[in-house]
Structure formats: C-alpha cells, structure tokens
Amino acid sequence: MSFVGAGPGAADLITLRGATRIAEADLVLYTPSTVDPVWLREHARADAELVDHGRLGADELAERYRGVASRHHRAVLLIAGDPAQCADLREQRELCTKIGLDVEVVPGVSPVSAVAAATGNSLTEAAAADTAIVTDAATEADFERIRDLAAEGRTLAVNAPAARAAELAEALTAAGLDPQVPVVVAHKVSWADEKLLRTTVGEVVAEVKRANLWRHALFLVGDALRQAKPRAGYVPRAAGEPGKRWASKSWRSTGTWPRRSCPEAEVPAQADVEPAVPEQARPVVAEADVPAVEAKPVVKRTAAAKKQPPKTARATARRTTKK
Structure with a gap:
C-alpha cells in the first residue's frame, strides 16, 4: 500500500516516484475534487481500478484493503498535496499494517x-x-x-x-x-x-x-x-505595538535626496561661502585715491550713414573731379 502525495493538482507536479507507484498499482483510490481523473488515467494502467475514495465509508475502505492483501496486489491512495499534512495518515497507515499490507509513504508537493x-x-x-x-x-x-x-x-x-x-x-x-x-x-x-x-x-x-x-x-x-523587497530601515513591528511600520524614511519615499547634516551647525551652500581673509591682510583703499574714469559717449550711426563712404574718401573724390 502506497500513500502518494498527488501534489496541488497539476499533472506535472507529481513526483517521479509517485507516478511510478500509480503505474504499478492494481487499485487507485483518489478524490475527484482534488485529483484530476484525466491525468490520473494517463499515469495508471489500462486495467487498473480507479475508485472514488470519498464515497467509501470506513468499513468499505477496510474491505478494499483486505482485498488487496488477499490478492497480493498493489494499491495507491492518492492524498492531495503532501501526505505530511494529512490529518488521518497515521490512522490509515496503522489500519493497513494490521491487515498485513506493507506500507510506503511517498511525499508530494504541498499546496x-x-x-x-x-x-x-x-x-x-x-x-x-x-x-x-x-x-x-x-x-x-x-x-x-x-x-x-x-x-x-x-x-x-x-x-x-x-x-x-x-x-x-x-x-x-x-x-x-x-x-x-x-x-x-x-x-x-x-x-x-x-x-x-x-x-x-x-x-x-x-x-x-x-x-x-x-x-x-x-x-x-x-x-x-510582499511583491517588492523591504526598503532600507524596515523593522517588523512587535505584536500590539502602535504606530507606523517603517523605522525611517528614505529619499524614495519623500521624493528628495537626503541632505548631509553637520552635527554643530548647518553648512551653507557652496555658492554662499566666502573665503576667509584675515582682517589685516585686506588692503584699505580710500575713495579719493581711485581715479575717476570718464565715460566715452556712445555714438550710434543710422542705417543711411552706414551706407555713405568715410569723410576723407568723399573729399579726395571731389579734388580728383576738379582736376
């Protein structure tokens, strides 16, 4: 008697050992709501007997076990998921042992x-x-x-x-x-x-x-x-502890980069920092010593004036014409 974990339900999530035990069995007990009969028939022999385990009472199930023992047949009881999570596994295993069946438990993929x-x-x-x-x-x-x-x-x-x-x-x-x-x-x-x-x-x-x-x-x-990894500073909250679940905030949650803080005073921006110059080293310039610079007037030429030739060129042209 083999108690085989049928896995969560997919045909390709049963173990190789479990598939082998099904292929060798003369009797397969299963529950249609947890095991798909389509893929079960693909693994079982053509002459194997498939019986709905849920329709059998305790006495009928024990009679099935006795029939397997008397005929020296092989039987499989398919358990949804993993037999380790089957509450009545011990009871079924002890019943088969009393009848005289050799018992094997084949693990499966847990749901x-x-x-x-x-x-x-x-x-x-x-x-x-x-x-x-x-x-x-x-x-x-x-x-x-x-x-x-x-x-x-x-x-x-x-x-x-x-x-x-x-x-x-x-x-x-x-x-x-x-x-x-x-x-x-x-x-x-x-x-x-x-x-x-x-x-x-x-x-x-x-x-x-x-x-x-x-x-x-x-x-x-x-x-x-969670669908994402925990952010930096995540600390699981103790049971019953009120408050937020995050110990600190990062720049991703606030949208801004964290500024480096000075332990003593706030550091000004680089553009606002004036290089320190000793008071004695600074030159003292009196206002009278600074010569006044006369600003030159700005002469703007019109478009017509820009087209005329220079004054010296016009005078030269008149002298040449007189001669």
Whole structure:
C-alpha cells in the first residue's frame, strides 16, 4: 500500500516516484475534487481500478484493503498535496499494517509551497518572517485559535472556506495585524482554472467577493508575501505595538535626496561661502585715491550713414573731379 502525495493538482507536479507507484498499482483510490481523473488515467494502467475514495465509508475502505492483501496486489491512495499534512495518515497507515499490507509513504508537493511559488515568494524571509504556520479553519473555535497564532514576523497559511473570509479577517485584525499586511488567496492552484488573488488584510473580504469565491481556498498571510523587497530601515513591528511600520524614511519615499547634516551647525551652500581673509591682510583703499574714469559717449550711426563712404574718401573724390 502506497500513500502518494498527488501534489496541488497539476499533472506535472507529481513526483517521479509517485507516478511510478500509480503505474504499478492494481487499485487507485483518489478524490475527484482534488485529483484530476484525466491525468490520473494517463499515469495508471489500462486495467487498473480507479475508485472514488470519498464515497467509501470506513468499513468499505477496510474491505478494499483486505482485498488487496488477499490478492497480493498493489494499491495507491492518492492524498492531495503532501501526505505530511494529512490529518488521518497515521490512522490509515496503522489500519493497513494490521491487515498485513506493507506500507510506503511517498511525499508530494504541498499546496502551500505551490501557492508561494506561484507568487514568487518564500514563506520565510530575513527581516520579514522567521516562522511559518499551517493550520485549518472551519469552526468558530478554529478562527479564535488564529488570533493566538497570527503575529508580526510570522507567515500564516490557513485552509478555510472562502465564504468565511470575513471571520478570518476579523481574527487577523483582533490579533493586531496591520490592515496593510499582504494576503494571498488561492483556489485550485496549478489547475487550468486556478484563481490567485493578491490583497491585504483590510481588503481580503472585498476581493474574495469580487472574485466570487466561496469554496475551499488557501490563505497565505504575512509580510514575506510582499511583491517588492523591504526598503532600507524596515523593522517588523512587535505584536500590539502602535504606530507606523517603517523605522525611517528614505529619499524614495519623500521624493528628495537626503541632505548631509553637520552635527554643530548647518553648512551653507557652496555658492554662499566666502573665503576667509584675515582682517589685516585686506588692503584699505580710500575713495579719493581711485581715479575717476570718464565715460566715452556712445555714438550710434543710422542705417543711411552706414551706407555713405568715410569723410576723407568723399573729399579726395571731389579734388580728383576738379582736376
């Protein structure tokens, strides 16, 4: 019996080992809502039996396991995402061991990892988040627990119905998160009809309604999901600490370059600085010693005068004519 992680849903995001176990199986148990039957049939043998795991009760599932053991067949139970996040994995594994089946667990790509990869982000990042928490929320008690889990410096991954986004936003706000903290909402990530929303704690309810999401979705919450890197001087705010989230402003936020300040006095501009000259070295010039300079009158010639030849040239011309 192989418990195989089916990944987030895309056919090419299953591991090679997982694809090999499907190809060798006589019986494949799966859930159509999380695993696409089209690509599953491409990996499975033509004579393999594909059974909807969600339609089987506990007794029917145990009978299927006994049939595999008695016929010495190979069976695969496909688990959406990664088996490490399957809550009843231990129960299923112990049941197969009691029946006499050899058990193997094949890891898969987690939907949390797939959503983070789709946004180009990691779950933890220096100066943004050093802790990642994955949890489910379906009841009122679950949302109350989120108030204790959500905090600055953490990335929170919540599996919850999109129709309860308002309760999630209320829990995050009650935990002290800033309304501008990034939130990513993912539905059927890596599928052909996936929906991926980038929003904030303050706008998540409106964005979910605008996208008409109400079924099961994955919410990623935290500063590590920003689209840009943190600016210089960014310091995560402690939980419950009021005030702004930025420790200092840079010239990019103010639009001007920072001026260098002098610790003692303001340094004047270069054009206003007059070179220091000792008082004794400066020459003393009396006003009477300065000779007066007579200004020469400025004679302006008209256009007609400019065309006439010089006076000496006209006199020479008259003398030549008389002779």
